[in-house]
Amino acid sequence: MKKQYALAFDNVSKQFKSRHKTVEAMRNVSLTVEDGEVFGFVGPNGAGKSTTIKVMLDIINDYDGQVRIYGVDAHHAHARKGVAYVPESPALYEQFTPLEILRMALDMYGIRRTDANAWCMQWLERFSVAGNAKRRIRELSKGNVQRVALAHALVVQPRLLILDEPLSGLDPVGRKDVVDILAEYKRAGGAIFFTSHVLHDVERIADRFGFIHQGQLLTVRSPQELAKERAGRYLVRYQGNATDQRAVGTIRNGEFEIELPEAELPAFISQLHANGSHLLSVKPAVSLESVFFQILQSTPV
Known part of the structure; x- marks a missing residue:
């Protein structure tokens, strides 16, 4: 029986065509992420990181190859039933409060809880923004908006968490808090796929990391393999x-x-x-x- 991964890319390629040239945003990319694994995705600007995320979210769906989320083809909407995503620059509704944003997440995922308010406040507390629970998003700093976006993703208890530059805009204390929360999520069996320009963050969080450059996945390694190779x-x-x-x-x-x-x-x-x-x-x-x-x-x- 073929192993079921949280996320699996099989020879995925995507080209963008313009009037003057064709750009290979992804070239035969194959990778897997298991339950309870944190996979860091690294590459320079324009390497194909954002395209890879858009493919798994079916924002881009005209590609060659196959993407599966928990065994379900990513072209199907129900493949993302247990998936949460936080973009690099979260676009939260500015007129709502953090508490309303998290309540909205529960409604969107069809989660009915008798303690919904208390549950949402618990997550805002964990991300140190409970004191701003009833302020408008437009009144919050960039770092606090990032914390609310992460709380918004985790309040639905996803199986797979997709993060694009998750520590962007956070101060050192905030970065440590988020790293600790992500570590707890991983220990509970959750899978994480994240991109980052801060290589130190990748080293701290990831079980394995992949390097993508000019659309090609050049290598996938673990910290243990890295230490052995660099001895x-x-x-x-x-x-x-x-x-x-x-x-x-x-x-x-x-x-x-x-x-x-x-x-x-x-x-x-x-x-x-x-x-x-x-x-x-x-x-x-x-x-x-x-x-x-x-x-x-x-x-x-």
């Missing part, structure tokens, strides 16, 4: 001349960064001293950011 490699940051063509572009005026295997470190550091450059730091290259830029540099444009 024995180091990031060297220095100030002075770009002494090696492999050095990443200027970090700030006169500063450069290069990734090297441990065996090359002594010779490179000696070369820096000989050229009058100043060594700033040497640290292990076990980071999503280092892999991200390495993949981008090695991928033909």
